[in-house]
Amino acid sequence: MTKEEFILSGLLELYAMGISSPEETQIVQEHLDRFPELKQELKETEIALENYALSNSTQPAPSVKEKLFNQLFSGDEKNPLNMAPVVSMTKKSFVPLFYKSIAAAVFILLIGSMVLNYSYFNKYHKAQDALDLAQQQLQQKEKSNAAMTHDLSVVTNKYAMPVVLNGTPHAPDALAKIFWMKNTGQVYIDPSNLPKVPSGMQYQLWGIVDGKPVSGGMIETSKGIYHIQKMKSFGKVDAFAITLEKAGGSPTPTMDQMIVSAKM
Amino acid sequence: MPETIKYSEEELVQLLQSGDQSAFEYLYDHYSGALNTVILKLISDQQLAEDILQEAFVKIWNNFSTYESSKGRLFTWMLNITRNLTIDTIRSKSFKKQAKIQKTENAVTYTSSNINENDKFDALGIRKQTMLLKEDQKRVIDLAYFEGLTQEEISKKLDIPLGTVKTRMRTAISVLKKILQA
Structure with missing residues (x-):
């Protein structure tokens, strides 16, 4: 199919909604590889549908999140079976709650700042690369411009x-x-x-x-x-x-x- | 803290690939409501719907390495996982037995629970804007996108010609796209 025929076929919409058959999915993926500009079209369709889904949200009960995170992430530090024999109850209560919450807050801030650092570091690198590339391109353009100006000055010389x-x-x-x-x-x-x-x-x-x-x-x-x-x-x-x-x-x-x- | 961080799609994918738990929490907070709607469109049993939602997110976390961003957006992938899981559950034997018993009881809870669908998006005005969709367009999108029906199945279910299904779907999606551009 040409790009236009493909767009008219409506397969991209079916693919974005996840209801294309395996054969149709294959056709869509082939065309996405062949015409990279279709990826933008797909992205826009997906975002439009995604926003529709988000605007129809039904919040689940908070207990679902609690159960989910317990299932996935307990065991590393919160497992009571591992902790009980090592730390006695009296020792545990020795540290005032006030200090505990400060420690927790500091820890959360630290994690948060690490996440931010990581994301800014990535952004910084991307920006630096883009700047280097732009400068290289500018230099090349300046060189070819100087050569062109020189050529032109010879041709237009009145003598x-x-x-x-x-x-x-x-x-x-x-x-x-x-x-x-x-x-x-x-x-x-x-x-x-x-x-x-x-x-x-x-x-x-x-x-x-x-x-x-x-x-x-x-x-x-x-x-x-x-x-x-x-x-x-x-x-x-x-x-x-x-x-x-x-x-x-x-x-x-x-x-x-x-x-x-x-x-x- | 979690409320203030907002990730771009690429950052989110990158963090999740590295097993970042706070990114996963963001993913849950941001998308669980939308995925929950998908499940509730297919299943009326609230308790079972909660179990499916939990299992869907377990799958999303455990199988994140199989997500390929070149094939589509993260949400589309999550929605497919959730929808398939729900459909598989409905087709399973134990569900069929249970459904018979609970049918009448749940029909009531289902409708009432849908009335207080969240108003979270009213702040962005998008919820109001999706009202621009006509009721018959919305129906076609819901059946396809949320319930995973093919165009042929929709045509049979609504008893309208296949061509009409196709046109309605296209128009509806272009309306949704325009809302975003506005």
């Missing part, structure tokens, strides 16, 4: 002359963009449309100056993601090209590994 390097027959789909600052000669490259580099290899930028190839530097990738990056500056250039070289670069370009190029 930036965009140059498109088109793919050669080796890599017809490849493409790279150069932003050449006309006032300073700085060269920025946007390599995001270059194919993935084989391991141990790296892209190298070349500028053809007076017919000779001059290295423009290596193109860095960090975690497989390309960002706009600054290369060596060129004052004058006839053409740009990018070749695939072994990591670290080569003194001269390997011409049959030229991936993209553009004439000026």
